[in-house]
Amino acid sequence: MKEIIIKDKRKYLTRNYPFEDLPKLTDKKLCIHCNEIITVGDYKVYQTEDGEKLICCPNAPECDGTVIDWFRLD
Numbered sequence: 001m002k003e004i005i006i007k008d009k010r011k012y013l014t015r016n017y018p019f020e021d022l023p024k025l026t027d028k029k030l031c032i033h034c035n036e037i038i039t040v041g042d043y044k045v046y047q048t049e050d051g052e053k054l055i056c057c058p059n060a061p062e063c064d065g066t067v068i069d070w071f072r073l074d
């Protein structure tokens, strides 16, 4: 997978976030793949070989978690 550099992270997240409760870029979430607390705005975007773009854990590529693996802290 190759990393896509996102210039406007807020706009990209707003357009591509797969769930209804859009988080703020400053929100903290738990990534259950690397088991670390991550800041939403640090997300990375990777493009798969078939062209799909995934919102990935800030710890990618070491962590293979994506946005669906992030859980609320409370």
Ligand SMILES: [Zn+2]
Pocket (backbone or CB within 6 Å): 031, 032, 033, 034, 035, 036, 057, 058, 059, 060, 063, 064, 065
């Ligand atoms: Zn992770």
